[in-house]
Amino acid sequence: MSQTLQVDVWRGGADGHYQTFEVPHREHQTVLDVVTYIQRELDPSLSYRYACRVGMCGSCAMSVNGKARWTCRTHVKRVVEHGRLRLAPLDNLPRIKDLATDMAPFFDKIGQARGTFVPTRTRHDPFAAIAPDSPARASIDEAIECIGCGVCYASCDTVAWNPDYLGPAALNRAWTLMQDSRDAAHAERLLAVAGDAGCHACHTHMSCTERCPKQLSPTASIAGLKRLALGAALKGEL
Amino acid sequence: MTPRTAARLWALQRLSAAYLAIAVLVHLATIIYAIHGGLSSAEILGRTQGNLAWLLFYASFVVAVALHMPIGLRNVLSEHLGWRGRSLDLAMLAVALVVLGLGAQAVLGVFL
Numbered sequence: 001m002s003q004t005l006q007v008d009v010w011r012g013g014a015d016g017h018y019q020t021f022e023v024p025h026r027e028h029q030t031v032l033d034v035v036t037y038i039q040r041e042l043d044p045s046l047s048y049r050y051a052c053r054v055g056m057c058g059s060c061a062m063s064v065n066g067k068a069r070w071t072c073r074t075h076v077k078r079v080v081e082h083g084r085l086r087l088a089p090l091d092n093l094p095r096i097k098d099l100a101t102d103m104a105p106f107f108d109k110i111g112q113a114r115g116t117f118v119p120t121r122t123r124h125d126p127f128a129a130i131a132p133d134s135p136a137r138a139s140i141d142e143a144i145e146c147i148g149c150g151v152c153y154a155s156c157d158t159v160a161w162n163p164d165y166l167g168p169a170a171l172n173r174a175w176t177l178m179q180d181s182r183d184a185a186h187a188e189r190l191l192a193v194a195g196d197a198g199c200h201a202c203h204t205h206m207s208c209t210e211r212c213p214k215q216l217s218p219t220a221s222i223a224g225l226k227r228l229a230l231g232a233a234l235k236g237e238l
Numbered sequence: 239m240t241p242r243t244a245a246r247l248w249a250l251q252r253l254s255a256a257y258l259a260i261a262v263l264v265h266l267a268t269i270i271y272a273i274h275g276g277l278s279s280a281e282i283l284g285r286t287q288g289n290l291a292w293l294l295f296y297a298s299f300v301v302a303v304a305l306h307m308p309i310g311l312r313n314v315l316s317e318h319l320g321w322r323g324r325s326l327d328l329a330m331l332a333v334a335l336v337v338l339g340l341g342a343q344a345v346l347g348v349f350l
């Protein structure tokens with residue numbers, strides 16, 4: 001293990017450059033540890049985001065040696081190349097400063113995909129009973145674990161090619177709600193996620209599935225939406 | 239384009255792809271057979287002219303290509319050239335009709 005890491009860090013917004021820092025290489029060090037070391041010891045003006053440090057909040061994603069990753073759970077030794085790390089803000093999102101991107105388009109698209117639950121009952125009604133092993137509930141066991149980190153969105157070529165494309169996370173979220181029997185907006189949501197900017201734009205590249213740190217498969221969720229959309233189109237309900 | 243049309247085009251492209259996967263193999267096998275057997279053009283015409291099975295196979299082949307190709311081309315053009323909207327849809331409709339016309343001409347040329 002070499003004693004120091006050469007870390008190239010993106011500085012600035014859309015126009016910027018890489019600045020190289022030397023950081024001591026430690027056992028069990030994460031990429032987030034490296035960024036935090038730079039900010040605390042070398043340059044306090046470095047901007048970046050994190051909150052939980054344990055892979056729950058989804059705020060620490062960055063591009064590490066060209067691939068989007070959650071930095072708090074990425075060990076340096078797994079990704080370092082010839083003693084170097086190259087850190088940049090996530091692709092496919094506007095850059096604010098240094099390693100911080102503007103996540104607004106990502107979250108806006110979850111809204112456009114009708115990613116909000118629309119209740120069928122009020123607080124005065126009894127709880128809905130959902131059998132854990134019912135097919136609809138079982139089909140979203142994984143998909144509901146999304147932490148909204150944006151890694152999939154940054155890794156998707158279709159997002160890069162078609163800026164209107166809702167992207168893997170928003171469609172994955174829509175899929176979980178389409179399988180939720182308590183939800184009242186299935187028809188409107190299917191309309192929102194079908195078409196050229198929605199599930200039909202997905203090329204099934206599976207970059208999202210390959211890179212998702214939670215090992216979810218947005219690709220499978222999107223395929224589910226395509227099946228639902230086709231069924232509805234054939235019945236004339238779309 | 240409405241979501242309904244998009245969903246239908248998507249299905250048509252998948253269906254035509256599945257059909258073409260088989261049809262292309264049959265087509266290649268036919269070509270190799272014709273060449274290896276050393277058939278002359280007169281002999282080939284002798285087999286294709288008035289052959290209804292041959293006509294149906296190649297007519298369906300042409301229809302599948304005329305459906306499959308413009309739908310895919312539409313995606314390529316919108317993603318890589320940023321061409322979107324009605325002008326693109328109409329242009330792709332024109333491409334489909336041209337492919338259909340050329341294909342029909344080729345098929346009928348050796349059937350009639």
Ligand code: SF4
Nearest residue numbers: 156202203205206208
């Ligand atoms: S499978 Fe679909 S959503 Fe995932 S990376 Fe590919 S195009 Fe994007």
Ligand code: SF4
Nearest residue numbers: 146147149150152212
């Ligand atoms: S699907 Fe995976 S990669 Fe995408 S936002 Fe959710 S957790 Fe992150």
Ligand code: FES
Nearest residue numbers: 053057058060072
């Ligand atoms: S800091 Fe919360 S997921 Fe990495």
